[in-house]
Amino acid sequence: MNNSADNKRALNIIWNASDDYSIEPQFKAYDENGEADIYWNYIIGAVHKYYEYTLLRGFFNYLKTDSEHDFYEKLFWIGLEKCAFDKGKNERPVLLSLRKNYARKVLAGGTETLDDNLLNVIRNAHFRSALGKAPGITGNALNILNSLEFGDVTTEEIILKMNRIIKTYFRFNYGQYEVNAEKDKKIEQKIQYGEEENISSSDMEAMKELYLDSAETSREVFYDELKEKIKKPVSKVKIDKKDDSERQFIRKYFGASIISVQKTYLIERSLCVGNHKNTHLHFTRGEFDNEFGNDTNALYYNKALKEQREINLDHFNANYIKYKNSILKLTNKIRNTMLAYFESYTGSSEAGRLNAPKIWRNIYLNDNKVFTKVYNNDIGNISVDILLDASASQDERQETIAAEGYIIAESFTQCQIPVKVYSFSSLRNYTVINLYRDYGETGKNNKIFNYKTTGCNRDGLAIRTALYMMERSSHFNKILIVLSDCKPNDTQCIPDTGIKQEQTKYAGATGIIDTAFEVKKGINNGNSILCVFTGEDEDIPTAKKIYGHNFARIYYPERFAEIVGVLMQNQLKNL
Numbered sequence: 001m002n003n004s005a006d007n008k009r010a011l012n013i014i015w016n017a018s019d020d021y022s023i024e025p026q027f028k029a030y031d032e033n034g035e036a037d038i039y040w041n042y043i044i045g046a047v048h049k050y051y052e053y054t055l056l057r058g059f060f061n062y063l064k065t066d067s068e069h070d071f072y073e074k075l076f077w078i079g080l081e082k083c084a085f086d087k088g089k090n091e092r093p094v095l096l097s098l099r100k101n102y103a104r105k106v107l108a109g110g111t112e113t114l115d116d117n118l119l120n121v122i123r124n125a126h127f128r129s130a131l132g133k134a135p136g137i138t139g140n141a142l143n144i145l146n147s148l149e150f151g152d153v154t155t156e157e158i159i160l161k162m163n164r165i166i167k168t169y170f171r172f173n174y175g176q177y178e179v180n181a182e183k184d185k186k187i188e189q190k191i192q193y194g195e196e197e198n199i200s201s202s203d204m205e206a207m208k209e210l211y212l213d214s215a216e217t218s219r220e221v222f223y224d225e226l227k228e229k230i231k232k233p234v235s236k237v238k239i240d241k242k243d244d245s246e247r248q249f250i251r252k253y254f255g256a257s258i259i260s261v262q263k264t265y266l267i268e269r270s271l272c273v274g275n276h277k278n279t280h281l282h283f284t285r286g287e288f289d290n291e292f293g294n295d296t297n298a299l300y301y302n303k304a305l306k307e308q309r310e311i312n313l314d315h316f317n318a319n320y321i322k323y324k325n326s327i328l329k330l331t332n333k334i335r336n337t338m339l340a341y342f343e344s345y346t347g348s349s350e351a352g353r354l355n356a357p358k359i360w361r362n363i364y365l366n367d368n369k370v371f372t373k374v375y376n377n378d379i380g381n382i383s384v385d386i387l388l389d390a391s392a393s394q395d396e397r398q399e400t401i402a403a404e405g406y407i408i409a410e411s412f413t414q415c416q417i418p419v420k421v422y423s424f425s426s427l428r429n430y431t432v433i434n435l436y437r438d439y440g441e442t443g444k445n446n447k448i449f450n451y452k453t454t455g456c457n458r459d460g461l462a463i464r465t466a467l468y469m470m471e472r473s474s475h476f477n478k479i480l481i482v483l484s485d486c487k488p489n490d491t492q493c494i495p496d497t498g499i500k501q502e503q504t505k506y507a508g509a510t511g512i513i514d515t516a517f518e519v520k521k522g523i524n525n526g527n528s529i530l531c532v533f534t535g536e537d538e539d540i541p542t543a544k545k546i547y548g549h550n551f552a553r554i555y556y557p558e559r560f561a562e563i564v565g566v567l568m569q570n571q572l573k574n575l
Contacts, residue, residue, distance in 0.1 A: 010029065018048035046085075055155045074119055075165075083158065125142075251289065253301050278429060279429050282431070316399070333561070333569060334417075381477065387462065394485060420437065424465075459515040480528070
């Protein structure tokens with residue numbers, strides 16, 4: 001907590017910078033020790049002085065309606081910092097040294113580490129630029145940083161530019177925070193520069209009218225992956241005998257595990273926690289151990305699997321021309337997107353061909369980027385994971401889903417993009433991941449026709465597991481495509497919390513919220529996640545809650561390639 005002296009000092013700095021001692025600032029800034037931050041409080045005051053803060057206040061309040069408001073606010077302040085500095089530097093020459101000192105402190109790790117990796121990346125790049133250094137980032141992170149250079153424009157133009165950033169790179173959910181806060185009283189808000197103020201209904205209505213239509217979007221930003229991988233010794237894993245017998249049953253029903261029991265236990269330690277405590281995982285290729293060759297369950301499922309494979313293949317062959325045309329169309333859409341958006345471009349640099357009109361920036365702003373350079377902007381090291389919902393609710397659509405999974409996988413394969421395809425379903429307290437083909441197995445797309453439905457579906461755990469596997473791949477840009485009816489439902493309940501002594505069914509709103517949380521978390525960690533919706537019209541609102549607008553509803557099979565192609569183009573453009 002900040003004491004009254006620090007609070008008063010922060011106010012005095014803001015008032016002095018704004019030349020207005022009557023204002024009640026919406027934000028105040030404190031350093032990592034809780035003391036009033038001289039530089040940032042000056043910036044806050046300068047924003048009040050040089051811009052119409054009534055409009056900015058309304059926009060900040062509008063941002064607060066999203067549960068990720070803290071992210072948007074901090075991102076906005078990065079842009080406002082440059083504007084306020086440029087406005088005040090001639091009037092107060094000491095600002096230049098204050099800014100450089102703060103920038104050095106940021107780069108030395110002497111300031112707050114922000115909760116979001118992307119924010120850290122952009123903030124650090126921003127202050128590297130303030131010191132005349134190259135930002136050291138590429139892709140959409142660099143695009144966002146450049147977009148935050150608002151320039152010498154009006155308050156209205158600054159707001160419109162920031163709103164355009166939100167529209168282009170993020171999913172903004174108006175009113176989401178209001179809903180979530182009502183459902184979860186334990187949510188704690190933090191704002192870097194001060195305390196939250198109440199939002200008036202009139203302000204909200206005005207902001208909604210101005211920005212809502214253009215800010216709700218499905219596009220995602222590319223996050224730089226900055227994760228540490230924790231290694232745990234396998235030798236310390238103890239196998240429970242009772243659970244081992246359950247695993248034996250799952251092996252008999254679904255096929256042998258493709259990883260050791262010890263390694264599976266280690267993965268469960270990371271993933272089967274929280275809402276998924278007391279659940280288990282099984283990774284298979286649907287191939288059965290010899291020791292279970294005469295087991296009733298193994299014989300039944302093996303026979304059913306072969307029968308369904310024949311049905312899936314017969315369906316595909318009966319519609320061969322239609323599906324081959326879909327593959328051709330989708331392949332062309334992916335290739336055309338790659339050609340259109342990943343060509344070389346020319347940008348500012350510290351070396352290259354001198355850009356004479358920018359020489360003044362070096363003299364007066366100490367900006368060394370007065371040269372132009374051609375950059376290769378290719379698609380990078382990309383991979384695609386395809387996750388098929390194989391629960392019993394998909395029973396009537398098995399052959400169609402198998403065909404759709406094959407079309408997507410084959411299209412990316414023909415574009416020489418690595419693809420991994422697997423399904424998920426739940427039985428007893430196990431979520432089963434059935435692998436059809438891995439990234440390097442370009443000749444195994446035919447294995448997708450082994451798709452067979454059974455059991456329930458614990459969507460949140462399945463997506464959490466898919467993202468876990470994706471994190472451990474060597475690919476840089478990662479896309480997860482989920483084919484699902486978006487109806488999470490599992491017999492294994494969410495365990496007691498110890499406070500409310502009753503179990504919660506993993507179904508309905510509970511399953512939807514859990515799945516949406518995993519999707520959002522995956523997106524925030526830099527992954528692109530989208531859904532090919534395979535359910536009924538009545539469940540479309542659920543698909544929107546989970547995936548935002550990042551889903552495609554296929555009403556007519558002949559339009560499959562076109563609709564999925566548009567969805568994929570939007571994702572590829574933002575890599």
